[in-house]
Every structure is written in C-alpha cells, then in structure tokens.
Amino acid sequence: MGIKIKLILAVLLLLCLLDMPYWYYQFVRLAAFAGFGFLAYSAYNDKKQTEAIIYAGLALLFQPFVKIALGRDGWNLVDLAAGAGLIISAAVEYRRGKTAEIKRDAPLSDKNDAV
Numbered sequence: 001m002g003i004k005i006k007l008i009l010a011v012l013l014l015l016c017l018l019d020m021p022y023w024y025y026q027f028v029r030l031a032a033f034a035g036f037g038f039l040a041y042s043a044y045n046d047k048k049q050t051e052a053i054i055y056a057g058l059a060l061l062f063q064p065f066v067k068i069a070l071g072r073d074g075w076n077l078v079d080l081a082a083g084a085g086l087i088i089s090a091a092v093e094y095r096r097g098k099t100a101e102i103k104r105d106a107p108l109s110d111k112n113d114a115v
Helices: 002-015 022-045 049-062 071-105
Strands: none
Touching (some): 002 022
C-alpha cells in the first residue's frame, strides 16, 4: 500500500508544476498532509526512523492549516524534489519486495545433491 500512496502523491505533486486552479493546490496540501502522515506512521512502525522523520517533516510542510509562503518557484522546487524522492523511494521499495520474493521462492539447495 505504501508504494501506491507514494506514486499517487508523486503524481499529485508533479501536476502542481502545471498551471492548476487554486482548489487543486488546496486539495494537494490536504492529500499530501494525510499521505505523508500515513507514510511517517508506517515508517515509524517499521523502525525506519530516518524515513519517519522525513515524512513527518513533509507532512508539516504541506499541512493545510497554516499556509507556508515559499512563492511559486519555491513550491515548484519542493514539489519536484518531493515527487522525485517519492518515485525513487517507491522504486527502491518495489525492488526490495521483489528481491525478498525471489529469495523466498527460491528452492533450497541440498548439499547432498550431486551435480
């Protein structure tokens, strides 16, 4: 589920680079706050402290209650960096899952098997 949330948030954030209506940016702030909050909670439960701190910081940055004025260029940079980071994080998580799946499904070798 974490991979899906990361990819959805990445798409939402990267769409912010386009000229969108104001309501879209408000929606993204709310969705990013909830998504990053969930990712922070999940990372904390998985004992990934660094990821938990990063996601919690992003949740605070995107929180919809107090507007943080970074200007258009500043927010574009934040959106681009966060979107790219989420895509990379999702790819790494997907690859780790596939590697673990391959290791789990690999047949056990028997030392007594003659070749």
